[in-house]
Amino acid sequence: MKVYNSLTFQKEEFVPLEPEKVKMYVCGVTVYGSPHLGHAKSAIAFDLIHRYLKYKGYEVNIVKNYTDIDDKIIKSSQESNEDYRIISKRYIDEYEEIMEMLNVEKDTRNPRATEVIDLIIKFTQELISKGHAYERNGSVYFSVKSFPKYNSILQRIKEHANNSEEEDYLVDQDTAFGEDKLDKRDFALWKKMKEGEPYWESPWGKGRPGWHIECSVMILNYLGETIDIHGGGQDLRFPHHRNEIAQSESYSGKPFAKYFLHNGYVNVNNEKMSKSLNNFFTVADIIKDYDPLVIRWYLISSHYRSSNNYTPDSMEPAKKTYNRLINTIKKVNYAEFSEETSKQLNVLNSKIIESKDKIIEAMDDDFDTPVALAELLTLFREINKAILQDDLKINQSFKNQFLNYLKFINEIFGIFPFLKSKTLPFSTVGTNEKDNLIKSLINLIVDTRNKLREKKLYDISDIIRDRLKELGLDIEDKKVK
RNA sequence: GCCAGCGUAUCCGAGUAGUUAAGGAGGCGGCCUGCAGAGCCGUUGCUUUCAGCAUCGAGGGUGCAAAUCCCUCCGCUGGCUCCA
Numbered sequence: 329m330k331v332y333n334s335l336t337f338q339k340e341e342f343v344p345l346e347p348e349k350v351k352m353y354v355c356g357v358t359v360y361g362s363p364h365l366g367h368a369k370s371a372i373a374f375d376l377i378h379r380y381l382k383y384k385g386y387e388v389n390i391v392k393n394y395t396d397i398d399d400k401i402i403k404s405s406q407e408s409n410e411d412y413r414i415i416s417k418r419y420i421d422e423y424e425e426i427m428e429m430l431n432v433e434k435d436t437r438n439p440r441a442t443e444v445i446d447l448i449i450k451f452t453q454e455l456i457s458k459g460h461a462y463e464r465n466g467s468v469y470f471s472v473k474s475f476p477k478y479n480s481i482l483q484r485i486k487e488h489a490n491n492s493e494e495e496d497y498l499v500d501q502d503t504a505f506g507e508d509k510l511d512k513r514d515f516a517l518w519k520k521m522k523e524g525e526p527y528w529e530s531p532w533g534k535g536r537p538g539w540h541i542e543c544s545v546m547i548l549n550y551l552g553e554t555i556d557i558h559g560g561g562q563d564l565r566f567p568h569h570r571n572e573i574a575q576s577e578s579y580s581g582k583p584f585a586k587y588f589l590h591n592g593y594v595n596v597n598n599e600k601m602s603k604s605l606n607n608f609f610t611v612a613d614i615i616k617d618y619d620p621l622v623i624r625w626y627l628i629s630s631h632y633r634s635s636n637n638y639t640p641d642s643m644e645p646a647k648k649t650y651n652r653l654i655n656t657i658k659k660v661n662y663a664e665f666s667e668e669t670s671k672q673l674n675v676l677n678s679k680i681i682e683s684k685d686k687i688i689e690a691m692d693d694d695f696d697t698p699v700a701l702a703e704l705l706t707l708f709r710e711i712n713k714a715i716l717q718d719d720l721k722i723n724q725s726f727k728n729q730f731l732n733y734l735k736f737i738n739e740i741f742g743i744f745p746f747l748k749s750k751t752l753p754f755s756t757v758g759t760n761e762k763d764n765l766i767k768s769l770i771n772l773i774v775d776t777r778n779k780l781r782e783k784k785l786y787d788i789s790d791i792i793r794d795r796l797k798e799l800g801l802d803i804e805d806k807k808v809k
Numbered sequence: 810g811c812c813a814g815c816g817u818a819u820c821c822g823a824g825u826a827g828u829u830a831a832g833g834a835g836g837c838g839g840c841c842u843g844c845a846g847a848g849c850c851g852u853u854g855c856u857u858u859c860a861g862c863a864u865c866g867a868g869g870g871u872g873c874a875a876a877u878c879c880c881u882c883c884g885c886u887g888g889c890u891c892c893a
Contacts, residue, residue: 366892371893696823702822704832781843790843
């Protein structure tokens with residue numbers, strides 16, 4: 329299996345530190361607003377990776393944080409005159425609700441920044457004692473100079489550049505960059521409290537953590553000094569991820585993460601969807617018009633590293649394609665049954681196996697979902713052709729194999745969450761007395777209507793079909809005998 | 810300016826050297842159907858059909874062979890201390 333590693337700018341064979349186990353951390357959201365489609369893209373990208381690693385037999389320990397204290401939350405809190413905890417709680421709840429609808433699997437844990445303040449303070453103290461950080465006026469800064477390879481992390485430095493790295497980055501040394509910092513590149517580990525802000529007590533007085541520190545601390549605490557996969561959006565490469573690496577490697581003296589994976593953006597009119605540009609579409613709004621699974625399909629039908637250009641029409645093709653899949657599943661469910669094995673059925677069986685192999689091959693190549701989904705659609709076309717065009721009768725073993733295939737698809741893509749039981753999903757009729765009665769009544773109506781059709785009493789049979797549709801029962805006619 | 814990446818047919822979106830540029834959506838034509846729905850097939854660059862010529866932002870280069878590698882240029886997006 330290969331993954332594209334942002335640290336080395338190339339695809340690499342995925343080999344975890346410990347066999348069979350993967351330690352994974354994903355930068356989550358800052359909770360001061362409703363999640364938009366861009367957040368969903370990131371969450372689904374790493375959900376897909378999580379699922380696929382599990383499918384490959386790895387035991388995945390995945391941690392994703394909530395940043396529940398930062399400038400924007402404080403600002404929002406001051407504007408609405410609400411406690412910052414109420415705001416963060418509200419948006420964490422909403423985020424979790426949305427993620428559940430999008431069928432994003434639960435992480436191993438989701439720590440909040442405010443849960444780890446003590447650990448942040450300890451971590452910061454340790455960095456100071458090792459000479460990697462310094463305190464100025466109640467704030468603590470990381471000293472980038474103490475970490476020589478800083479500039480080359482997650483960024484290529486051109487070999488022919490005349491200037492040394494330092495010169496490149498320190499030309500503005502004497503322009504204003506915050507009076508307390510010793511180097512323009514230094515960043516805050518601990519921020520001194522401003523009047524009216526939430527605060528925690530620390531050895532440097534009242535204050536709160538800087539932006540980058542929580543991730544380093546959570547990783548150390550919940551996953552260890554070195555992890556396998558660190559994920560997040562492209563926009564976090566710098567400064568956030570570079571700073572995390574600097575802090576953590578200065579702290580432990582060990583490599584921080586083996587692979588960095590970054591997902592692409594959702595764009596609107598070829599601009600990044602973001603809160604600051606106010607061009608975002610929230611998932612909650614899109615769900616009003618589209619099934620969350622259609623949104624999921626839309627997002628995974630492009631590669632996780634590339635960007636989607638979203639327009640309000642973008643969901644339409646996704647919806648149609650997704651419905652085609654559902655229709656095919658229904659067709660198989662209602663197909664005529666025969667225990668005999670036909671040659672054509674054997675061919676279909678082997679196509680299912682082939683399709684699965686091809687999907688695995690595509691996913692092994694840096695989670696290439698577009699190619700994998702193309703394989704899925706090709707198989708479904710074959711099945712439609714056989715069952716609708718050729719009136720293929722299916723047997724139990726085919727049904728089982730198809731069901732297993734669907735479960736495999738759901739396991740790695742999460743697009744058929746209704747597949748829980750051992751049966752196909754659309755046999756809504758149970759076994760109790762009432763259900764049997766309903767079943768008999770429906771059969772009675774359908775049989776009667778078919779008799780009418782045989783007698784070419786189409787106006788009556790069309791009314792019945794329309795009325796049944798109003799009740800949510802769709803009839804799809806076949807040829808009249 | 811520096812760094813990363815992008816530019817593929819009407820649109821979305823794969824494809825990093827080896828016969829037909831995956832798949833989807835839309836359009837057109839056909840099949841099926843009492844109708845509808847669903848589905849299937851073909852087509853969707855150009856030219857006087859079965860043949861030929863093009864084609865992956867533009868131009869050049871390497872090579873038996875290029876959407877794919879190299880160079881130059883054009884255009885676009887993102888990051889460069891708020892960000893998924």
